[in-house]
Amino acid sequence: MYFTDRGIEELEQRRGDETVSLHWLAAQLRDFADQHDEFAEAADRFATWLARQDDGADD
Numbered sequence: 001m002y003f004t005d006r007g008i009e010e011l012e013q014r015r016g017d018e019t020v021s022l023h024w025l026a027a028q029l030r031d032f033a034d035q036h037d038e039f040a041e042a043a044d045r046f047a048t049w050l051a052r053q054d055d056g057a058d059d
Contacts, residue, residue, distance in 0.1 A: 022050075 029047050033040040 025050075 033043040
């Protein structure tokens, strides 16, 4: 496991059995970006990446 995977591992362990909607995820990303300005661009890029997973876009 890479150091950067710690949060992902914790998410899987603590909440891995939950089912969430993309509306909920979008709201969580928005709240995170509002609270952490320095990560707003990364959160937006991650959301764009998720949104475009099936359309073959490279962005």
